[in-house]
Amino acid sequence: MFSICKESHPATGVEHTVSCHFFNRVDKSLVVAGANIIRVFQLVPDIDPASKTKLPDINRSTKMKLECVSHFTLAGNIMSMQSVTLNHSERDALLLSFREAKVSIVQYDLDTHDLKTLSLHYFEEEEMKLGWCNPWQIPIVRVDPLNRCAVLLAYGRQVVVLPFRKGSLIEDPNNKDQVLASYTIPVRNIDAKLDNIIDIQFLHGYYEPTLLILYEPLRTFPNRIAVRKDTCAMVSVSLNIQQRVHPVIWSVSNLPFDCIQALPVRKPLGGTLILTNNALIYLNQSIPPYGVSLNSIADTSTSFPLEQQEGTTICLEGAQCAFIDTDKAVISLKGGELYVLTLQTDSVRSVRRFHFEKSAASVLTTCICVCGDNYLFLGSRLGNSLLLRFSVKEKTQDVIPPAPEPITTVTLDGDADGDVTDELCAPAAKKQKLGDWMASNVADINDDELEVYGNQQATNVEITSYAFEVCDSLLNIGPCGNITMGEPAFLSEEFVNTKEPDIELVTTSGHGKNGALCILQRSIRPQIVTTFELPGCTNMWTVVGGAKQDAAAAKVEADSHAFLILSQDDSTMVLQTGREINELDSSGFTTHCPTVFAGNIGNNKYIVQVTAMAVHLLQDAELTQTVTLEIESCVVTVSLADPYLILLTQSGEVVFLVYKETKQGQGRLVLRATPSLFPLRPQVTQVCLHRDRGSLFSLSLSDMERALLGDKDGDRGEQGEGDGRVDEDELLYGDAGGGGTLLGGMSLPTGQGEEGGGGGGGGG
Structure with a gap:
């Protein structure tokens, strides 16, 4: 029942995105989230399947496109999303935060092809809210670059630490929990002035997880920058997860009041970029800060030492x-x-x-x-x-x-409270050491000390x-603005007299230069060319003609359908399509009995016609092979994925055929033994063949993936976990002396066992 609210269309906007090993350790997937929808995409080559492009011709210069491989609907809107590599896991997990302070750690499940919950965390107790009745802060989640822990900023005043297990399963085989017990750090315990947090980020290159917190202890606004400016600050906290201590190792104050976010810089540079509305600042614990003003507003809105960025006038808001x-x-x-x-x-x-x-x-x-x-x-x-x-x-x-000549005079208009600092204006009694200003006020920098670096x-x-x-x-199609409904401009006569009215919704969507008009229809509305009645017709198929036509006609009509096959209660009618549709009186098609299935095989060179007790292979309209089936009951279901053909009988028997070509180039259908995928209890009721172009269900690395991935094994090496898993398996089970048999004859080499398991995570 939808008496209160009904969602007529899922969310299409994207608010969060992350690239991770969602399915397996072989390749990465793109995970996007908007509202309560999670979609997973893979990058596949943008080539025409009919172009016959060979694998060696697919290289890094080939354009890629997005292919949606999974779609999940959640029970709440996602506020923040990050990925994490858990210990001894074949794929990455997703950290999802929800209002007000809830966290879910989910992972793709190979067996159900759905998300499974690894851990749930709830931090909405009254003592966490600190008196807030309607908290507006977004619960931000961040993950350590080395996947040692994650943090959640709850209610803007509580930092929740979620440690991850990093030990070996051999050390404690009974405890397989990937997420350890969480604990909370009130931000006032880190620094008494820490309030109004703007952003939190983990820094790169530290022995222990190091969290950078960008905050504004005493707020100001543009109208008061003449009295109070440079009110933002940052503090770097080292998280000792075992001892649960969090010392401050680095802090910088008197940053511009309009700081908006922090961006950690990867090694070998390290440090962080501080983005403000009108300036860009680079901070590092071991070297002096550097900043530039990006427009003229920064010249009057801050006293932080900035250089002019020549040729660039932008705003980072x-x-x-x-x-x-x-x-x-x-x-x-x-x-x-x-x-x-x-x-x-x-x-x-x-x-x-x-x-x-x-x-x-x-x-x-x-x-x-x-x-x-x-x-x-x-x-x-x-x-x-x-x-x-x-x-x-x-x-x-x-x-x-x-480096420029040392600056001997440093002045500061005012401190964070709006009062003039007399100590900075007076001459210094002695030279300050490098450590005196490196971890405190950047306005106290005296470049004389930089001479230790040499010229x-x-x-x-x-x-x-x-x-x-x-x-x-x-x-x-969002965000939707005005909306109206009406009848379509053109509607075929076949849809005029339907019971339900055929209407369209027209909405305004987007913003600014991305604005558009969206027309929403309930279903596909085809433009019908012609209509004629077919009494007694139970099913129909269209097939492409064979390769016996001349080269010019084959080039023009390579993708056009040549025959229309109609199955009736006791016979089959074959129509030849072209400028006119004519019935074939004599051909290789079987017409004296109903047709169960018809389609093309062998890259559209041949036509397959399946009847109740036989399979016929035709080239153009000439019969080339008939395979008589030794089965107890009639064929009821057929599925084709070139070059494979699978049949299901009324009694549940499965018949498997494969298309092969002889040395003379003649196509043949060959019966294969049915693979023993599982005990046939209960009996099979439906079959379907699927060609996995995106390697979602593959158990090993395909040739196309090897050609496209190239040196992606280097990405796996960065995780630093793959070799450890292989060594532990060998320690537990020894060296297996052969490949494991999967899916009735599909052999997985021993040397690829760990990699194949990851590939199975891609779909299975």
């Missing part, structure tokens, strides 16, 4: 950013412009300059994710989401000048320009 390399990131602005940011470093890996290059214009981005080699996904809830392929356009050389020389850096190309898109 509402921007989304993702790294495509260790020192290169793609920034999507609120207007849809795409910029490539390059972090230019000197000889000691100190960031000395930012380089911005406008590369393209795209949709208004809600989330951004790098998926696969040289592919970027832009998710949007205001327009169609895009899959982009980026490639190197050109490379140029740039020179970073040596910096000019450094040559390489600037890479990228070109972006749209490969695929995901349709989005």
